[in-house]
Amino acid sequence: xxxxxxxxxxxxxxxxxxxxxxxxxxxxxxxxxxxxxxxxxxxxxxxxxxxxxxxxxxxxxxxxxxxxxxxxxxxxxxxxxxxxxxxxxxxxxxxxxxxxxxxxxxxxxxxxxxxxxxxxxxxxxxxxxxxxxxxxxxxxxxxxxxxxxxxxxxxxxxxxxxxxxxxxxxxxxxxxxxxxxxxxxxxxxxxxxxxxxxxxxxxxxxxxxxxxxxxxxxxxxxxxxxxxxxxxxxxxxxx
Amino acid sequence: xxxxxxxxxxxxxxxxxxxxxxxxxxxxxxxxxxxxxxxxxxxxxxxxxxxxxxxxxxx
Amino acid sequence: xxxxxxxxxxxxxxxxxxxxxxxxxxxxxxxxxxxxxxxxxxxxxxxxxxxxxxxxxxxxxxxxxxxxxxxxxxxxxxxxxxxxxxxxxxxxxxxxxxxxxxxxxxxxxxxxxxxxxxxxxxxxxxxxxxxxxxxxxxxxxxxxxxxxxxxxxxxxxxxxxxxxxxxxxxxxxxxxxxxxxxxxxxxxxxxxxxxxxxxxxxxxxxxxxxxxxxxxxxxxxxxxxxxxxxxxxxxxxxxxxxxxxx
Numbered sequence: 001x002x003x004x005x006x007x008x009x010x011x012x013x014x015x016x017x018x019x020x021x022x023x024x025x026x027x028x029x030x031x032x033x034x035x036x037x038x039x040x041x042x043x044x045x046x047x048x049x050x051x052x053x054x055x056x057x058x059x060x061x062x063x064x065x066x067x068x069x070x071x072x073x074x075x076x077x078x079x080x081x082x083x084x085x086x087x088x089x090x091x092x093x094x095x096x097x098x099x100x101x102x103x104x105x106x107x108x109x110x111x112x113x114x115x116x117x118x119x120x121x122x123x124x125x126x127x128x129x130x131x132x133x134x135x136x137x138x139x140x141x142x143x144x145x146x147x148x149x150x151x152x153x154x155x156x157x158x159x160x161x162x163x164x165x166x167x168x169x170x171x172x173x174x175x176x177x178x179x180x181x182x183x184x185x186x187x188x189x190x191x192x193x194x195x196x197x198x199x200x201x202x203x204x205x206x207x208x209x210x211x212x213x214x215x216x217x218x219x220x221x222x223x224x225x226x227x228x229x230x231x232x233x234x235x236x237x238x239x
Numbered sequence: 240x241x242x243x244x245x246x247x248x249x250x251x252x253x254x255x256x257x258x259x260x261x262x263x264x265x266x267x268x269x270x271x272x273x274x275x276x277x278x279x280x281x282x283x284x285x286x287x288x289x290x291x292x293x294x295x296x297x298x
Numbered sequence: 299x300x301x302x303x304x305x306x307x308x309x310x311x312x313x314x315x316x317x318x319x320x321x322x323x324x325x326x327x328x329x330x331x332x333x334x335x336x337x338x339x340x341x342x343x344x345x346x347x348x349x350x351x352x353x354x355x356x357x358x359x360x361x362x363x364x365x366x367x368x369x370x371x372x373x374x375x376x377x378x379x380x381x382x383x384x385x386x387x388x389x390x391x392x393x394x395x396x397x398x399x400x401x402x403x404x405x406x407x408x409x410x411x412x413x414x415x416x417x418x419x420x421x422x423x424x425x426x427x428x429x430x431x432x433x434x435x436x437x438x439x440x441x442x443x444x445x446x447x448x449x450x451x452x453x454x455x456x457x458x459x460x461x462x463x464x465x466x467x468x469x470x471x472x473x474x475x476x477x478x479x480x481x482x483x484x485x486x487x488x489x490x491x492x493x494x495x496x497x498x499x500x501x502x503x504x505x506x507x508x509x510x511x512x513x514x515x516x517x518x519x520x521x522x523x524x525x526x527x528x529x530x531x532x533x534x535x536x537x538x539x540x541x542x543x544x
Contacts, residue, residue: 165464169457175447182443183461186436187468190475197482218471229464236456248340252351257416261355261409262336265362268401269514276521283528287541 021106025114033122040123047080047127051134062139069138070199074192082184085163086177109227120160128152147202151195154215158191161226168233308385310527311536317520324517331510338503352416359409361508362402369399374466377459389455394523398515400438406431426480430473437465
């Protein structure tokens with residue numbers, strides 16, 4: 001039973017504080033995401049499967065797997081986070097909600113941020129919380145797993161934010177998900193490098209402060225810039 | 240002058256494959272790029288000619 | 299001496315003949331400079347003590363690598379102008395530059411691989427510069443793929459333009475992170491892109507070849523933008539005249 005509830009309240013016509021629009025879109029999207037649990041779970045299952053495929057490909061030797069673990073988990077997270085994002089705006093485009101959002105008097109970047117935040121809470125967060133279990137498969141130490149979890153917590157929002165740009169640019173196109181990933185993946189390579197690098201550094205006994213401060217910087221940068229760029233991209237795609 | 244004869248030049252001290260492989264690929268791609276442009280131009284002229292012909296026909 | 303009205307040439311109809319006059323100049327310069335550069339590189343420059351004759355590949359590797367980045371910057375700049383000033387020609391220029399830039403990137407990777415094999419033993423070396431070139435190739439491909447996926451020309455220009463701008467902002471971040479990643483995983487690998495200590499003829503040869511590459515890129519971009527102008531404006535009178543069917 002798949003009801004896209006179009007009767008959910010949209011942001012009120014007159015601005016009632018700049019947070020109002022964000023809150024409204026966030027709650028609406030989160031409610032929809034929770035009702036469509038299949039979509040959110042599909043991303044998690046995909047994540048688990050991709051991670052599990054790697055040992056089948058490279059062999060079960062524990063030392064090798066332990067070395068590979070951060071990279072494998074992070075790449076799988078990259079894929080699992082960016083692929084479903086292609087549909088971030090698709091449903092709203094189809095039922096006309098997107099047009100309303102563009103016409104709303106609320107600043108579009110805030111509304112976009114609301115959608116991304118709802119998507120992250122609905123789909124990505126679960127994926128991140130499952131990652132320690134996968135780290136078990138690779139015999140990663142407890143402290144390294146903790147670092148992995150933290151890097152994913154800080155880095156996965158960046159993936160969602162940058163992915164939204166790709167989703168907005170490829171709105172309604174035939175190529176869809178694959179094209180969107182093609183555009184997004186090169187842009188999130190720094191997140192992958194610092195995220196996986198932090199875990200490896202920790203395993204090697206080195207400090208991770210540098211990695212985390214860079215991840216934090218990327219998060220702040222994308223929190224500020226990505227909604228703006230996504231809004232511009234939406235306006236371009238909707239002309 | 241580094242080369243005793245032309246054969247020496249081609250040999251490139253044993254690295255001939257790599258040096259000429261690089262230069263050759265550069266030359267090949269440059270030629271290909273120019274040919275593609277010329278081909279597209281010719282195609283465009285042909286299409287325009289066809290359109291013109293059908294226009295005159297139906298006029 | 300009347301001042302040049304730059305906006306005069308913003309119309310495709312007027313830029314077309316100008317570009318047509320410029321292409322032969324840049325093309326000739328490219329050919330001449332290539333000849334000089336290759337002469338210096340293959341004849342005059344001495345053999346390198348460590349790398350033997352294989353080092354001569356830098357005479358094409360370094361210029362193409364430089365151009366791959368210069369062309370991306372130019373592409374992003376034209377795209378930005380097209381977005382801000384809403385001028386069609388600027389966006390056409392960005393679209394015209396993309397394939398040439400991608401070609402330069404491919405050549406940088408190809409020649410890099412052919413340089414790496416005799417020097418370091420493997421076809422691919424995960425050093426910072428080569429890896430960044432690979433990412434740059436992905437960015438070019440993304441630009442071209444997005445542009446061709448959108449049917450509406452105006453939307454295609456603007457969407458791809460926005461992507462190019464995002465890419466150009468991201469590029470330093472990517473390069474920095476790849477460098478970081480490379481130094482972390484140093485191991486036994488030496489910096490691959492350390493050119494041999496540059497004797498003057500080597501440096502001269504490289505600079506001349508770089509200039510030749512630049513002239514070539516400009517010439518091809520201008521030729522391609524003429525083509526794009528004709529393709530997009532094919533139903534106008536001036537285009538038909540240019541194609542010889544009016």
